[in-house]
Amino acid sequence: MSNQTLTITDNRTGKTYSVGIENGAIKATDLRQIKLAEADDPGLCTYDPGFMNTASCKSRITYIDGDKGVLEYRGYPIAQLAESCTFLEVAYLLYHGELPNEKQLTDWVNQITTHTILHENVKQFMTGFRYDAHPMGIFVSTVAALSTFYPEAKKINDKSVRMKQFYRLLAKVPTIAAFAYRHNIGMPYAYPDNDLSYTGNFLNMMFKKTETKYKPNKVMERALDILFILHADHEQNCSTNTMRSIGSAHTDPYSALAGAASALYGPLHGGANEAVLRMLREIGSVSKIPEFINRCKAGEVRLMGFGHRVYKNYDPRARIIKQTADEVFEVTGRNPLIDIAVELERIALNDDYFIKRKLYPNVDFYSGIIYEAMGLPSEMFTVMFAIPRTAGWLTHWEEMLDDEDQKIARPKQIYLGQGTRDLAPAARK
Numbered sequence: 465m466s467n468q469t470l471t472i473t474d475n476r477t478g479k480t481y482s483v484g485i486e487n488g489a490i491k492a493t494d495l496r497q498i499k500l501a502e503a504d505d506p507g508l509c510t511y512d513p514g515f516m517n518t519a520s521c522k523s524r525i526t527y528i529d530g531d532k533g534v535l536e537y538r539g540y541p542i543a544q545l546a547e548s549c550t551f552l553e554v555a556y557l558l559y560h561g562e563l564p565n566e567k568q569l570t571d572w573v574n575q576i577t578t579h580t581i582l583h584e585n586v587k588q589f590m591t592g593f594r595y596d597a598h599p600m601g602i603f604v605s606t607v608a609a610l611s612t613f614y615p616e617a618k619k620i621n622d623k624s625v626r627m628k629q630f631y632r633l634l635a636k637v638p639t640i641a642a643f644a645y646r647h648n649i650g651m652p653y654a655y656p657d658n659d660l661s662y663t664g665n666f667l668n669m670m671f672k673k674t675e676t677k678y679k680p681n682k683v684m685e686r687a688l689d690i691l692f693i694l695h696a697d698h699e700q701n702c703s704t705n706t707m708r709s710i711g712s713a714h715t716d717p718y719s720a721l722a723g724a725a726s727a728l729y730g731p732l733h734g735g736a737n738e739a740v741l742r743m744l745r746e747i748g749s750v751s752k753i754p755e756f757i758n759r760c761k762a763g764e765v766r767l768m769g770f771g772h773r774v775y776k777n778y779d780p781r782a783r784i785i786k787q788t789a790d791e792v793f794e795v796t797g798r799n800p801l802i803d804i805a806v807e808l809e810r811i812a813l814n815d816d817y818f819i820k821r822k823l824y825p826n827v828d829f830y831s832g833i834i835y836e837a838m839g840l841p842s843e844m845f846t847v848m849f850a851i852p853r854t855a856g857w858l859t860h861w862e863e864m865l866d867d868e869d870q871k872i873a874r875p876k877q878i879y880l881g882q883g884t885r886d887l888a889p890a891a892r893k
């Protein structure tokens with residue numbers, strides 16, 4: 465008999481059960497057999513709010529070892545990918561499992577490049593948002609609205625239809641993001657320039673003024689590629705789990721991705737980069753840092769950009785972003801907030817409160833400082849996260865649809881409310 469089993473004794477009944485262990489996990493449904501004598505006992509379940517110790521799927525996309533600070537896409541360490549690849553190569557790797565050869569890359573880039581334009585009707589309704597609408601709100605709503613433009617996307621069992629939506633979404637999210645930005649600042653929308661790279665074109669759509677041909681700065685173009693690679697996927701985080709969860713109802717990918725982007729919008733997730741900038745401005749100067757750290761320790765505020773559910777070590781992405789910041793500052797000039805951030809990190813990493821709880825800088829701690837140096841308002845930071853994460857969300861959606869173990873996501877609850885009672889009309893008078 466295999467020793468890959470777990471023996472459980474139910475002390476309520478004295479009965480012993482054996483459940484199988486596979487890949488270091490037991491199946492939660494195997495616990496159902498553990499019942500009291502009562503016929504209506506549904507059996508034992510696990511209680512795990514926030515999925516602290518529950519695997520919701522098997523995945524072959526991204527590997528994280530949070531204790532060691534390791535992050536790999538399809539087996540490749542993140543630092544090597546950031547060093548040698550473009551974002552579109554990494555998107556191919558995520559989706560197909562292998563890096564593309566030259567021909568595959570050319571086809572891939574062509575497919576994505578030819579889908580960058582938005583339907584003019586999309587542009588029209590984007591103009592209906594108020595001038596100060598948060599760009600993430602515009603982004604989420606516009607992505608959701610795309611489902612009405614591509615109703616065939618509902619054919620989620622057709623692989624070629626799915627592939628087409630991947631091209632469309634990855635191509636259009638930068639255009640939506642840039643239009644949202646220009647809407648906020650009252651500039652006419654700049655159309656995509658398909659002669660440029662993915663990130664070069666994004667800079668064009670963001671910053672083109674009256675010149676006939678926008679020439680992206682090479683350092684900025686490359687820095688964006690690196691930032692996009694670092695943000696492309698992060699296994700079962702809150703927004704990816706949302707993508708899978710909505711997708712499990714066989715919803716079209718536009719609606720599912722709008723849901724995932726909404727999850728990303730939250731300040732505990734992708735909204736943290738915006739919150740970091742607000743925090744750095746609120747601190748204002750290096751001399752105020754000790755006072756702010758004391759407020760964190762007293763539980764009054766959180767040190768935004770610090771801590772992670774999975775990383776209990778330095779987030780490898782934060783290290784790469786810190787290097788990228790120096791390269792960007794060579795072009796843009798130094799963002800003065802970096803001095804507060806560096807000192808904040810130094811003090812926090814030497815403070816018992818943060819050491820004991822294994823709180824280290826995460827990906828969001830430095831990314832906002834770079835985006836600000838590039839000239840982006842803080843409201844755009846989460847949008848900058850959503851663009852590359854689109855590749856990760858869609859890859860997980862695809863994996864989920866092909867996974868025979870998957871069913872519609874539907875957790876159990878532990879009901880602690882009122883028992884059955886009769887409505888007594890007199891009692892309501």
Ligand code: CMC
Pocket residue numbers: 701731732733734735736760765766767768769770771772773774821823826827828
């Ligand atoms: N500042 C101060 N204390 C913190 C922080 C922080 N940033 N993060 C966690 N703690 C404390 C927390 O108060 C708790 O202390 P105690 O044990 O005394 O109650 C302990 O550390 C464990 O925290 P938790 O909230 O139970 O941990 P979690 O795994 O549920 O939360 C987190 C992870 C990322 C939501 C959290 O660390 C946090 O709120 N960080 C700030 C927001 C942030 O930077 N988010 C971006 C995450 S990375 C990008 C992404 O995933 O989108």
